[in-house]
Amino acid sequence: YLICLLSIRVIIMINLRSVDLNLLASFDALMIEGNLTRASDRIGLSQPAMSAALQRLRLTFHDELFVRSRQGMIPTPRAIAIYPPIREALELIRATLVQGDDFEPKTAERNFSVAADNYFESVALGPLMAMLHNSGEGLSLDTLPLEHDSISRLQRMDVDLVVDYVKPESDAIQAEQISAEQLVVIARKSHPRFAGRKGHSLSLDQYLAEEHVFLPLRSRERSQLELALGGREFPRKRAAQVQNFCSMLPVVAATDYLAVMPSRLYHLYAKAFDLRWFQFPVDIAPIPIWMMWANSLQNDSGHRWFRNTVKQVADGLAEH
Secondary structure (H helix, E strand, O other): OHHHHHHHHOOOOOOHHHOOOHHHHHHHHHHHHOOHHHHHHHHOOOHHHHHHHHHHHHHHHOOOOEEEEOOEEEEOHHHHHHHHHHHHHHHHHHHHHHOOOOOOOOOOOEEEEEEOOHHHHHHOHHHHHHHHHHHOOOEEEEEEOOOOOHHHHHHOOOOOEEEEOOOOOOOOEEEEEEEEEOEEEEEEOOOOOOOOOOOOOOOHHHHHHOEEEEOOOOOOOOOHHHHHOOOOOOOOEEEEEOOOHHHHHHHHHHOOOEEEEEHHHHHHHHHHHOEEEEEOOOOOOOEEEEEEEEHHHOOOHHHHHHHHHHHHHHHHHHOO
C-alpha cells in the first residue's frame, strides 16, 4: 500500500525498482532544515554522503530541487510540489513500523507540537506542560501559530495537532471536539455608560452603539467572531485591531471600547485589568473547540497518548 502511495502520488513514471527510497529521508531532511550540514546531522549522514544523496535525488526527479542562496537551500517549485505526499508517505511508514508498540512516557524522548491561538496558550498550555513534565522527563511541547491552510499543514506533519474553533471539512484529517467555550463581551469597570450598572445583560443596540476591538480576519469576508457565530454578520464600529485575544485586554482596560472573547480567558485576567463582562446580546450556543490531526497519525501510540492527554486537560478545565 505504501509503495503504491508513493508510486501513484509522488514518483509517477519512475520505476521504483531503480529508486533508493532512503533518498526520500534525505529529501525530507533538506526540506525541513534548508541547510546541507544540518540536514546531514538530522539523519546521521556525513556531509559528503548528503551531497551525494542530493545529486541522486536531482537525477531521479530530473530537477535541481534545491538552489543555494545566502538564506540556505531554497526548494524549487518541483520540490515544493512533491514534498507533501513524500512527507505523508514517510510518516505512514513510520507509523506502520511503530503501530502496536506501547508508548512509555516515562522513558520516551519525543517533542510534540500544537498549532493554536493564544487562547489555548493562556488557558491550557500551563496544565498541559505540567502533565507532560510529570509523565516523563523526555517529553516536550512546542506551540505554533495558526495558519490558514491547516489541512495541508497537518498532512505535511508540520504539527501534531491543530486546536481551533474552525473545523475544515476534509477526509484527510481526523477531528474531535474537546471542549466548548462561551463568548462574553468585556468592558472596563469604569466605562462611563456601564459604570455602577448591576447584572450582565446588554442589549444588541447598546452593543452596536459602542466602538469595538477587532481581531484579524480569518477569511476575506468574515471576522473570527462572525466565523465563530456561524457566519452571522454584526455591523460593529471598528476602533482598533489587535493580533490576539490577550492584546485586547489592556486596550479595553484603557479605553471605552468593547471586545468579545472566550469566557475562560476573561476570568483569568479580569482582576488584573479591572474588567467586567456581559452576556453576548444574541443567544448563541457555546463555541466548539476542535482538536485535529493527520490520518496517518491515527494509530501512532505516542500520538494517541498525547491526544488523550490534551483531552484530559480540556476535561479538567471544563470542571472549573
